[in-house]
Amino acid sequence: MRLFIAIRFEKSILDPLIKLQDDLRKTGVKGNYTKHENLHLTLAFIGEYKDPGEVLDVMEQIEFTPFELELDGVGSFGDIFWAGISDNPSLTSYVKRLRHELAENGIPFDKKKFSPHITLIRKAFYKDHKMIPVSDPPKGRMTVTGISLMKSERGKNGMIYTEL
Ligand code: 2AM
Numbered sequence: 001m002r003l004f005i006a007i008r009f010e011k012s013i014l015d016p017l018i019k020l021q022d023d024l025r026k027t028g029v030k031g032n033y034t035k036h037e038n039l040h041l042t043l044a045f046i047g048e049y050k051d052p053g054e055v056l057d058v059m060e061q062i063e064f065t066p067f068e069l070e071l072d073g074v075g076s077f078g079d080i081f082w083a084g085i086s087d088n089p090s091l092t093s094y095v096k097r098l099r100h101e102l103a104e105n106g107i108p109f110d111k112k113k114f115s116p117h118i119t120l121i122r123k124a125f126y127k128d129h130k131m132i133p134v135s136d137p138p139k140g141r142m143t144v145t146g147i148s149l150m151k152s153e154r155g156k157n158g159m160i161y162t163e164l
Contacts, residue, residue, distance in 0.1 A: 002152045003046040003055060005098065007144055008163065009039060011086060013071060016082055016138035020074075021120055022162035031081070038161050041069075041085065041118050043095050043147065045110040052164050056150055058105045062097050065090070070141040074134050075117070081124040081132050082117035091116065092145070100104055 009017075018036055025033070046055065067090035074083050085091075093113050102109050126132055149164045 006040040016140040031121040081121040
């Protein structure tokens with residue numbers, strides 16, 4: 001089973017992200033737009049793993065206190081276009097403890113540095129321009145009250161993410 005650990009969003013964050021996607025589509029930005037129900041912030045990518053119960057047990061051991069999450073700007077990694085979030089020590093501290101506990105318990109995960117981003121478009125391109133045009137970056141905030149273990153499967157119409 002392909003697994004990752006993520007924050008799922010409330011309307012206050014989803015709506016501005018969806019509005020930006022709609023605006024970019026209208027402007028003529030092409031690419032593989034993340035479906036609304038798939039928008040999330042990944043904290044750790046585990047990949048193929050046999051036992052999600054074991055991962056949930058580890059997650060339950062980690063102290064968690066609700067914290068605020070706020071959108072902040074947009075950016076790109078190559079042709080991946082994303083929305084960013086404000087500097088967030090509570091999130092950074094949680095991710096550090098999460099990854100430490102995964103490692104301690106022998107659960108594999110992608111060790112790339114944590115660069116919080118919300119992927120909005122893959123293979124994004126806009127005519128012959130280098131930059132994706134954004135005049136009004138999305139704004140929104142929410143209180144994160146829980147962290148989700150997600151399963152990822154390839155469906156007939158793209159990826160299907162299910163919370164476990
Ligand atoms: P991305 O949006 O930057 O591609 C499900 O694939 C989620 O896990 C996505 O948010 C994806 O990030 C993230 N992820 C992190 N590392 C990954 C990896 N090595 N392979 C696939 N997805 C990864």
